[in-house]
Amino acid sequence: MDYFFFILSVICVWTILSLATNLVIGYGGLMTLGHVGFLAIGAYTAATLNILWHVNFYYTIPIAIIVTAVVAFASILPLLRLDAFYFGLSTLGLNIVITDVLQNVGPRVPGAEGLFGLDLPALMTSSIWRLAIIAALTALTVYLSWQLVRSPFGRSLRAMRDQPDAIESVGKSAKRYRVTIWTISGGLAGLAGALYCTTLSYIDPTVFSFLFSFNLLVYIGFGGLASILGSILGPTLLIVFGEALRFGGLPSQVSGPVQQSLFALLLIFVMVFRRQGLVGKYDFRE
Amino acid sequence: MLQVLISGLSLSAYYALLALGFAMIYSTLRIFNIAHAAVFGAAAYSFYILYRIFGFNIWGSLVVGVAIAAIFGLLVDIFIYRVLAARGGGTFSIFIASLGVASLFEAMALLFTHGTPLVAHTGSLLPITIGAVSFRPLDILVISSVAILYGVLFYAIMHTRTGLEIRALADNHTMAGVVGIDTNRTRTAIFAIASSLAGLAGILTVYDSGIVPTTGLNLLFVTIVAVIFGGTRYLFMGALGGSIVMGLVTAFAGFFFPQWVTVIVFLLLILLLIWRPQGFFA
Numbered sequence: 001m002d003y004f005f006f007i008l009s010v011i012c013v014w015t016i017l018s019l020a021t022n023l024v025i026g027y028g029g030l031m032t033l034g035h036v037g038f039l040a041i042g043a044y045t046a047a048t049l050n051i052l053w054h055v056n057f058y059y060t061i062p063i064a065i066i067v068t069a070v071v072a073f074a075s076i077l078p079l080l081r082l083d084a085f086y087f088g089l090s091t092l093g094l095n096i097v098i099t100d101v102l103q104n105v106g107p108r109v110p111g112a113e114g115l116f117g118l119d120l121p122a123l124m125t126s127s128i129w130r131l132a133i134i135a136a137l138t139a140l141t142v143y144l145s146w147q148l149v150r151s152p153f154g155r156s157l158r159a160m161r162d163q164p165d166a167i168e169s170v171g172k173s174a175k176r177y178r179v180t181i182w183t184i185s186g187g188l189a190g191l192a193g194a195l196y197c198t199t200l201s202y203i204d205p206t207v208f209s210f211l212f213s214f215n216l217l218v219y220i221g222f223g224g225l226a227s228i229l230g231s232i233l234g235p236t237l238l239i240v241f242g243e244a245l246r247f248g249g250l251p252s253q254v255s256g257p258v259q260q261s262l263f264a265l266l267l268i269f270v271m272v273f274r275r276q277g278l279v280g281k282y283d284f285r286e
Numbered sequence: 287m288l289q290v291l292i293s294g295l296s297l298s299a300y301y302a303l304l305a306l307g308f309a310m311i312y313s314t315l316r317i318f319n320i321a322h323a324a325v326f327g328a329a330a331y332s333f334y335i336l337y338r339i340f341g342f343n344i345w346g347s348l349v350v351g352v353a354i355a356a357i358f359g360l361l362v363d364i365f366i367y368r369v370l371a372a373r374g375g376g377t378f379s380i381f382i383a384s385l386g387v388a389s390l391f392e393a394m395a396l397l398f399t400h401g402t403p404l405v406a407h408t409g410s411l412l413p414i415t416i417g418a419v420s421f422r423p424l425d426i427l428v429i430s431s432v433a434i435l436y437g438v439l440f441y442a443i444m445h446t447r448t449g450l451e452i453r454a455l456a457d458n459h460t461m462a463g464v465v466g467i468d469t470n471r472t473r474t475a476i477f478a479i480a481s482s483l484a485g486l487a488g489i490l491t492v493y494d495s496g497i498v499p500t501t502g503l504n505l506l507f508v509t510i511v512a513v514i515f516g517g518t519r520y521l522f523m524g525a526l527g528g529s530i531v532m533g534l535v536t537a538f539a540g541f542f543f544p545q546w547v548t549v550i551v552f553l554l555l556i557l558l559l560i561w562r563p564q565g566f567f568a
Contacts, residue, residue, distance in 0.1 A: 031378070078560050084378060085318050086559050089510065093552035100549045214389055217382065257397035264390035271383040272370045283379070 005131045007243055009199040012131075012138040013192050014235035018219045019145050019228065020188035026226035026282050027149055028181040029161030031088035033213050034095030038186050040102060040208035042068045042193020047115040047203055048107045057120050057198070064194040065187045072186020076179055095210040103205040114204025115197070124198065134195050141188060146228050148184070157181055158226070161282075211260075218263045221270050224280025233278055238263070288419050290541045291534070296425040298533025299432040303487035304509040305516070305525040306439070307480030313518035314455040314476055316377050321362050321384040322484050322509075323502035324391035329355035329485030330492035330502075331395065334406050348489055355485020356478045362387055363477045388503055395499035405496030428490055435486075439479070440522050448475050456521070508532050511555045515566050527566070 017039055024030045045067045046060040055063075079090050109115055124130045148154055157177050160167045164174040197203050215238075223234025242259045250258060275283035304322065311319045333351035336342045342350075366387065367380050375383075413420040443449035451472040454462040463469045491497055491505070509529070516528025532551070539550045558566075 078556065082559050082563065085381065086514070086563065088381070090556050090559060093555055097549050097552050100546070104545045104549075211389075214385065217385075221382065253400060254397065257393040260393035261390050261397070264386045264393060267386040268366060268383050268390070271375060271379045271386065272366065272373065275375060275379055 002127050005127045006199065007239070009131050009134050009195070011236050011239050012134045013196045013199055014216075014219065014239060015138055015232050016141050016188055016192040016195070017216060018223065018231040018235045019141060020185040020192065021216050022220045022223075022225065022227070022231040023145065023149075023181055023188070024185045025220065026224075026230075026280070027154065027157050027161065028178060028185075030178060030182065031084055032091045033088050033217065034091035034093070034098075034210065035185070035189055035216055036208050036210065036213040037091075037095035037098035038068050038072055038189035039193045039196060039212075040098055040205070041071050042190030043197040043203050043208070044102060044106060044115070044193070045190070046194035047118065047197045050118050051109065051115055052107055054119065057118065057124065061191065061194045065190040068190025068193065069183050069187035072189070073179065073183040076182045080175060080178060092210055092213065095208075095213050099205045099208050099210070102208070106205060108204075112204075114202060114207075116202040118198060118201060120198065130198060134199070137191065137195065141191065142228060142232065145188075145231075149226075149228065153177075153180075215263060218267045220277070221267055222277050224277030226282035227277075227280045230277055230279045238266075290537050292419060292421050292425070294534040294537030295530070296421075296428060296533075297537055298530045299428045300487050300491060300505065301509050301512050301529035301532055302432050302436070302526055303483045303490075304506060305512045305529045306436070306522070307483040308506070308509055309513045309516070309518050309521055309525045310452070310476055310480045312513065313521060314452060314459070315473060316459070317367060317384070318377070318381045319384050319480075320381070320503075320506065321359075321387035321391075322480070323388045323506040324362070325355050325359045325481045325484045326488035326491075326502040326505070327391055327395055327497070327499070328358045328488070330488035330497050331404075333489040334404050334492050338404075338406050338408075348486075351489045352482050352485045355488065356482045359477045359481025359484070360474060363473070388506075392499045392503060399499065401498055403496045403498050404492060406493045424494055428494075435483070436522060436526060443521070448472065452476055456518075508536060508551055511551055511558075514555065514563075515558060517564055517566060519564070531566075 017035060020038075021032060021035045024032050024035075042064040046057070046064040049055040049060045049063060050057050075094055079087055082090060107115065109117060120130075124133060149157075156167065156172060160172070160174045160177045167174050167177070196207075200207065219234035219238055220231055221234075222238060223232070224230025241262075242255075245259055245262075246252065246255050248255075270277060277283075304326065308319060308322050311317050311322075329351040332354045333347050336347035336350055337344055362384075366383050370380055370383055413422045443452060451462065451467045452475065454465075454467055455469065455472055455476075459469070462472075487505075488497070488502070491501065509532075512528035512532040513525060514528070515531055516524030516526070518524055535554065536547055536551065539547045543550070
C-alpha cells in the first residue's frame with residue numbers, strides 16, 4: 001500500500017513540474033531543457049533547511065518556492081537575448097551546472113553523497129496523510145495554473161508567444177511576460193522540489209540529472225503543449241506505464257533502459273505524427 | 287604543462303571531426319543534429335563488434351564502421367527528419383526528434399552493454415618520450431589524419447560541383463533550390479559526409495580510450511560549444527578553431543580542476559552566447 005502511495009506522490013510531483021514546464025514551453029514559447037535543475041534547487045533548499053538547520057518542514061516549502069523563483073529570475077536575465085536553440089541549450093547547460101555544483105560543493109549528511117533524515121511534522125509522518133497534503137497542493141497548483149492561463153495575463157502571454165511584435169506594438173513588454181512566467185514556473189518547480197524530497201526521503205545530485213529534463217519533455221510533448229489537462233495526463237499515464245513495466249517482471253537493470261527507449265520512441269513518434277500531443281493546443285512550430 | 291598541451295591537442299582532433307560534420311549540417315540545413323552522438327556510437331560499437339568480437343582486419347572494420355555511420359545518419363535523415371518536415375514540422379520539432387534518436391541509441395547501448403566500458407585496442411600503446419614530454423604514436427596518427435581530412439575536404443568543398451552546391455545551401459537554402467540545385471541530393475551528400483566524420487571519431491575513440499553509452503553525447507556537448515565558439519560563417523576555420531580552443535580548455539580544466547570541467551565548459555558557453563553569439567571567428 002505504501003508503494004502505491006509513493007507512486008501517487010511521484011505522479012503529483014511530476015504533474016506540478018510538468019505544469020511549470022508547460023507554462024514556459026507551451027504558453028510562453030520559451031524552450032527549456034533544464035527544469036529539473038530548478039527541481040533540484042527546491043529539493044535541496046527544503047532538505048538542507050530541515051535536516052541541517054532544523055527548520056519546521058512546513059516553513060521550508062514557501063522558502064523553497066521563493067529561493068527557486070529567485071534563482072529562476074536571476075538565471076533568465078542573461079539568457080533572454082538568445083534565440084530558440086541557444087536558449088534551450090543554455091537551459092540544459094544550467095541543469096548540468098546545477099547538478100555538478102551540488103555534486104562538488106552541495107550540502108550533504110556526513111558519510112553520504114546526499115541528504116536524508118527529514119524531520120517531518122507529526123501529520124506528515126503517516127504516508128497517507130503525506131500523500132493527502134501533496135495531492136492537495138497539486139490540486140491547488142492545477143487550479144491556480146488554470147486560473148492563470150485564462151486570465152488576461154494568460155491571454156497576453158499566448159499572444160506574446162505567437163506574435164511578440166504585435167504585443168510590443170500595443171505597448172506591452174514581451175520581455176516582462178517572459179521573465180514573469182519563467183519566475184512563476186521556477187517557483188512551481190521549487191514547490192515540486194520540496195515535495196519531491198519528502199516523497200523520496202533521500203536525495204543526491206544524480207536524482208536531478210538532465211536526463212530527467214528529457215523525460216519532462218516527453219511528458220508534456222505526449223500530454224500536449226499549452227494544455228493544463230495535457231500536463232496532468234502526460235506524467236500520469238507515462239509514470240503508470242513505467243511502473244507497469246517494472247511489474248511486468250523485468251529486472252531494473254533492463255527495465256530502466258527499456259523505459260528510456262520507449263520514451264524516446266514515443267517522443268520521435270509524437271514529433272513526426274502528432275505534434276500537439278494528446279490534448280495540446282499548440283505545437284513545436286518553428 | 288607541455289604534456290597537457292599535447293593531450294589537449296589530441297582531444298581537439300576528436301572534437302574537430304565531430305564539429306565539422308555538426309557545423310556542416312547546421313549551417314546548410316538548420317538542423318541541430320543531436321543524433322550525431324548516436325551516429326558516433328553506431329560506428330564505435332560496430333567497429334568494436336567487427337574488430338574485437340569477430341576478429342576482422344582493423345582497416346576493413348574501420349571502413350565498414352564508417353560506412354555504417356554514413357548509412358545510419360542518412361536513414362535518420364530520410365525516415366525521421368524528411369518525413370517530419372514533409373508533415374509540416376519545423377526546425378524545433380526536428381531538434382526534439384533528434385534528441386529522441388540520441389536518447390534511444392543511448393538506452394539501447396546501455397541495454398546491451400550494461401554500461402561496461404568497451405576498449406577495442408589490444409596490448410598497450412607505448413608512449414614515446416622526448417625530454418619531459420611523452421606522447422603516443424596513435425595521437426600523432428590521429429592529429430595528422432584529421433589535418434589531412436580537413437585539407438582534402440576543404441579542397442573538395444571549394445573545387446567540386448557538390449562542394450559548390452553545399453556552399454550554396456549554406457548561403458541561402460531556398461534560393462539554391464530555385465536556381466536548380468537538387469537540394470535533396472545535396473542533403474544526402476551532406477549527411478553522408480558529416481556522419482562519416484562522426485563515425486571516424488567514434489572508431490578512433492573506441493580504439494583508443496574506449497566508450498560507454500554516454501560518451502557520444504558528452505563529447506557532442508563540448509563539440510557544440512566548439513561550433514558555437516567557431517561560428518559557422520567560415521565552416522572549416524570555425525570548426526577547427528573552436529575545436530582547438532575547446533580541446534585545450536577541457537584538457538587544462540581537467541588537469542587543474544577535474545571536478546569542474548562540465549561547469550567550466552557550460553559557463554564558457556553561456557558567456558560566449560551572450561558576449562559573441564555569432565562566433566569568435568565570424
